[in-house]
Amino acid sequence: MTEQDAKSRIDTLRSELHRHNHNYYVLNAPEISDRDFDFMLKELEALEKEWPQFADPDSPTQRVGSDLTKEFGHVVHERPMLSLSNCYSVEEVDEWFDRVRKALGGESFNVVGELKFDGTSIAITYRHGRLVRAVTRGDGTRGDDVTANVRTIRSIPLVLQPGDWPEEFEIRGEILMPWEVFEKLNAERAYNEEPLFANPRNAASGTLKMQDPRIVASRHLDARFYYLLSDDLPADNHYDCMEKARTWGFKVSKNMALLSSPEQVNDFVGYWDENRKKLPVATDGLVFKVNSLRQQLNLGFTAKSPRWAISFKFNPERACTPLRFVSFETGRMGIVTPVANLEPVLLSGTIVKRASLHNEDIMRELDIHTDDWLYVEKGGEIIPKITGVDKEQRNPESTPVRFVATCPECGTPLVRIEGEAAWRCPNTYGCRPQITGKIEHFCARRMMDIDGIGEETAELLYAAGLVRRIGDLYRLTASRLEKLEKIGEKTAARIIAGIEESKNVPFERVVYALSIPNVGETTAKRVALAVKSMDALLAMNVDMLKAIPDVGSTIAQGIYDYLRDPVSISNIADLRAAGVQMQLSEEKMQPAGTALEGKSIVISGTFAYHSRDEYKELIEREGGKNVGSISKKTSFVLTGENMGPSKREKCEKLGIPMVPEEEFLKMIGEK
């Protein structure tokens, strides 16, 4: 390689790696696998070593990636959070074992074998047995303060079990989204035609970075801990420290093993390569650590990682199979998704026939041609992913697969949503899957809960011309239904009863059932509680809608336009005439309780379950009064995280009770 070639390759690698770092850490949307990233990084490292004249302090090799987000407070790590050096073969682990043996001067040593959990790393500080702060890795030196979010994770102790824990320590671990939760979340997102998370790691880190701890709480994150740091550790080796941490209440993996020879290390690798597939959480490899803390200290660190540890990465399962064709599928909200239909292939124990190509940009990036052979991966991810094309097997005659210009269902020219990668069919009320999808959505259990109308019946009702829009449901009669081939007397009666009962479904769910663009379950509830009635909602302009918590301009405009569409107007009129709920229940409308009657309450700090504004509303709803400052007349202070020290002092001086969030929720019967 000439000097010039080296320089140009180094430049290319650097700029590519910078881009991938950004995709991974900031956008949470990696385009390449960790493995490919590591290979590029290794190539760059090797080149920089060979050609030191091109050294650059800003090279991607000079830092660990960053996940800093601007909305969170930044905290400097007391001890930097380094990464581990990776390897991809058992031989490399053996080489590491040898290096350690040499560096320790032939002294005997043990190694702890652990699972490498594939989530997002966290450093949590405990003082006097209580959780005080949780910080992400960030750039290794500084991370985001995500304490409020971490506090919502049930498997992370807020207060430790009695034990011999140090006065102050830091524990590091991985925040994870269990497979089961991940699949449910993605199924929900697919249903709402929202972009899917590529894997549980992205879902976990995306969730941890959300601004609303209540959503974090609802996502059921989990954690595993693997590293204890303190000036006052409870043992002289890593294994015992972790066992201690377990007794204090931390979730420490039961799959740690003490190993003392390269053979045992190999067996450990062989065992987990197969058995990791049965675990409830994602793992992407194994970690080996020298057990003795004294020996760890002797081995020390390089600039980026400890010499006393190494990570071994599993091979993702990959197959190459011919593309049969790309289909384009229109969803309930009109989004058109390209899907690769493949020659069936066995991957991680399941047969893969189809894989989403997500959108036009991703399809174009992959550069898929007709008759191509595609690489499919299921590296931990349950959803198969197309990761590339085998260009060597490409037929020279083949042509690139183009995204359709018109809706595959109704032929309407597609429109591209500004700032998004999605193409949409604008024929909202004339395009079959959009109509039947909306009918099905309206009738589903979490919406109007009309028993007997699922996907198939919705299609049937549409095809028979009985239901063309949701308002038509309320004109159905048993005799009309019975005339349909597949519907018997019993089913017809069940559907009619379901429709009748749907008239009692609360207004919040009616709002969700309408299929307003970008209005999912949570937003629907927010909107309904804020506006209280359909009439009020109809009277609102975009700015008024934007004032509702969590409603941004896109959602506000979407609601506004939806309510002015003639079909929506007819639907709402039909629902109203049928007696469907058009306002909040009495109970939700009026001060429901008297739990706080006559009490004046100060709110202080930040909260995990509701926003301050919502607490204000709750206090008023329960007959209490929210006041700004603490005085002798204050009944109590509702205290969240980070209550100011001066307020706390004042409470103590005046003897005003401080009521923590959870206790308050119990007082008003929310918990």
Ligand code: IVH
């Ligand atoms: S030990 C100084 N143990 O992998 C070394 N890390 O590539 C501290 N990880 O940032 C890390 N499972 O997020 C360690 N059993 C395990 C792990 C683990 C997953 C993650 C962690 C770390 C990254 C390093």
